Amino acid sequence: METLLRGRRREQEELDRLLRDVRAGQSRVLVLRGEAGTGKTALLEYLAETAAGERVARAAGVESETEIAYSGLQQLCAPLLPYLDRLPEPQRQALATGFGLAGGDPPDTLIVGLAVLGLFAEAGAEQPLVCVVDDAQWLDRMSEVILTFVARRLDAESVALVFGARSPGHEQILGGLPELLVEGLSDADARALLDSVLPDRVDARVRDRIVAETRGNPLALLELPRDLSPAELAFGFGGSGPAPLAGRVEDEFGRRIAALPGETRTVLLTAAVEPVGDVPLLWRALDRLGVGMHAAGPAETAGLVEIGTRVRFRHPLVRSAAWRSAPRAELRRVHAALADVTDPAQEPDRRAWHRAHAAVG
Ligand SMILES: Nc1ncnc2c1ncn2[C@@H]1O[C@H](COP(=O)(O)OP(=O)(O)OP(=O)(O)O)[C@@H](O)[C@H]1O
Ligand SMILES: [Mg+2]
Incomplete structure (x- = not known):
């Protein structure tokens, strides 16, 4: 299968050069580093496909x-x-014991490291060897220690050792090795990727806002629109079906939101169902709800949202988590407040939409 990646020419060239x-x-x-969904695995797939003529060995950390x-x-x-048979006896023994192929005391780390280095060198001497290790943040500690040891000593064996590791939060993993940061796509590439999964009728501001909030994260760009109805895409969030969305990440955000004070959750919810990121409008709505500006503080401190000249969620899944976890009554209250502060002359559709969601049933 050929992988078609958008906006990754620089990264692909780097991998081509490596090969x-x-x-x-x-x-x-x-080490490819980047946040969840940024495209590390996709780039490792590209490498494995490009290297298909060589020997490719793969592994992935499992939580x-x-x-x-x-x-x-x-x-x-x-x-x-x-x-294995080509290694010196102590190394062979150490590796066999570590891998559970032979009994005995836990092997010496240094000897296991040398054994793996030897194994790679033996393989590389026959044919270039490309080792691909994904989700390195979940590697068991021994494997991480040994692979770091091996990575520091590789020299001219015709061996590539390429990792994918999540950041932020796991910087200490494979520390000190050469890195390639896998960041979000450019706005133009992000918009193109988003358009490939969006239906036609999308409010341009909603679309731009998705691009801004995702910071070009491909997973978010692909997943976010999947569960949204045309009305939601035209006006923002606010439908009724609790469809699952990129569950893991969203659940994590949900837990962080649940730990916030009630008024702060109201700020997040109001920002979540107000799709344009209009800050003055947001404050007017919150004022109606009796919530002051200070209530946003804990959400900003928790890194879930930035409220500057526009509202910017840390990740679109924060927005959907805020919305999905809200009690229905609270959601209606927030929609009602937003309807009240939306200009009926300038934004009649949006106002009607909020009013509809503010009504019971
Ligand atoms: N440049 C790109 N163009 C188009 N689609 C992409 C691109 N990069 C990634 N994708 C798609 O986005 C989704 C997420 O990418 P991927 O699984 O590689 O992320 P990841 O960085 O490995 O995330 P995780 O840390 O959760 O493992 C996948 O469906 C992938 O096919
Ligand atoms: Mg991955």
Whole structure:
């Protein structure tokens, strides 16, 4: 399958260069870092496809296996085990014990590290070896330590060792290795990706706001519009069906929102159902609800939203989490306040839409 990535020419060229170096006999290490959904796995797929003529070994950290020593390394090295016999006996023994192929005391970390280095070198001597390790933030600690050790010592074995790791929050993982930051797409690329999944009738401001809030995050751009009705896309959030949306991330935001004071949750909810990011309008609506500006503080401190000249949610899933977790009565109250402060002459559609959602049933 060929992967068509939007707006990733620079990153793809970097991976192409890495592959060229490895084919020429050098070894290369690279850690792709970026937030959830930014496209690390997609780039690793691109690398694996481009490297299809070479030997590709793959592994991925698994959240539920982070306590199982060597599980990541074992997965990565499984296709290389035929080379085990070429290693010096203590290394062979250490690796066999670590991987549970032989009994014995827990192996010495240094010897396991040297063994993995030796295994990679033996494989690379026959054919360039491309090791792809995704979700490194969930690697078991031993695998992470050993792979960092190996990465620092690779030199000219025709071996590539390329990781995907989430940030922020896991910077200490694979620290000090060469990095490629995988950031959001440019506005133009983000808009193009969004348009590829959007129906025709979308309020341009709602669209621009999605682009701004996602900061070009491809997952958010692809997932967010999926559950939205045409009316929601035209006017913003406010439908009734609690459809699941990028569950994991959203649940996490939901927990952070639930921990906030009640008035702060009202600020988030009001901002969430007011799709244009109009700050004066937001304050007028909150004023009607008896909520002062200070109530926004805890949400800003928690990094969930920035209220400057426009409202900017940390991630669109914050907005949907705020909206989905709100009690229906509260949601109606907020829509009613927004309807009250929306200019009937200038924005009759939007006002009617808020009023409809403020009504019971
Ligand atoms: N440049 C791009 N163009 C088009 N689609 C993309 C691009 N980058 C990523 N995608 C798509 O966006 C979604 C998220 O990307 P991906 O899974 O690679 O993110 P990730 O960084 O690995 O996230 P996580 O940290 O959760 O593993 C996928 O459906 C992927 O196919
Ligand atoms: Mg991924």
